[in-house]
Amino acid sequence: MKTITNIQDLPSPCWLLEESLLRKNIAIMKQIQDKAKVKILLALKGYALWKSFGMMRDVLHGCCASGLHEAILAHEEFAKEIHTYSPAFKEEEIKDIAKISHHMVFNTPAQFHRFASLAKGYNPKISLGLRVNPEFSKAPKEIYNPCGLYSRLGTTKANFDEAILEQCDGLHFHALCEEDVDALEGVLEHFESNFGTFIPQMKWINFGGGHHIARDDYDVDKLIKLLKNFKARYPMVEVYLEPGEAIGWRTGALYATVLDIVENGMSIAILDTSAEAHMPDTILMPYRAEVRGAKKPNGAPYVYRLGGNTCLAGDIMGDYSFDQPLKIGDRIIFEDQMHYTMVKATTFNGIKLPDIAIRRIDGTIDIVRQFSYEDFKNRLS
């Protein structure tokens, strides 16, 4: 690990986590836990910068993992509660998952019946649950709607099988994506109207992720009230939330550099990063990443299309305008690049992965990971 004190020495491209901002988000989680008496887990799917786990371990209760590899990471690097859910478990992985997980959540009654006793055999203390589909969601797009038509995620009321109840300690739902508490309210109503009869016999209910808790205008007080009301209705039931995005929300940026400027009907800056490989949600979701100091295309005099350094024509971050002309070597800083970036990044086109750095509270910057050719080679054969 290398430590630098001058931001100019930051390698490029590089993700830079701001410890102070992450701690701010964790403080909001703490407030919710303290006031509503619920337990919050980190969803590794959205944020898995494990060298920062020490900043949240004393507050959060553990991690939610989407399968064996995330469960092992949680076990090795977070070492608190591990809640593992997978759309479908494989028999050969049950042993390793069950041994380190505290909760295991099945997607269907069929998986529950197939693996419940096996999992219990490896870990008699494991708590088993079922993911249900409340069949209500206000998710912004169909690919982020686990309750949409023909969804494979979670068990609908019609497919519920009461035969699992004897071994089932909890119910899990996940139906939100970047949503506010009003959306949760709607989901919860449907969850209770479909599955409410089973709640009193459960030890826990997991409210999933997608709560956009750390966003400035998120109504944290309303969430606390909603959680308290739920707990008042079911006093014996433990409540879990498992946000991913909200933990990493606005906690750091992706630093890149202008390599060349092409003129072809407009000015196009080629960067040493890639929308496709390093910030795929800008293409997939899609969304427009904010660039520090830049405006919308008509906001400032110098307009550029920002593009990645791969051979994919569509590897474009978008059009931005600047007060000064860009020149080769300039830094381009994409805001809010901590969640759903590192966990999704690829070495497509042999492009180097961005390094990972953490700016500590005292201002020093630790370069905690540098990538090289070997990372490209090692995942191929």
Ligand SMILES: *Cc1c(COP(=O)(O)O)cnc(C)c1O
């Ligand atoms: C994706 C996911 C989460 C985390 O969602 P965020 O939108 O990152 O908060 C939590 N639980 C489950 C089951 C998920 O699939």
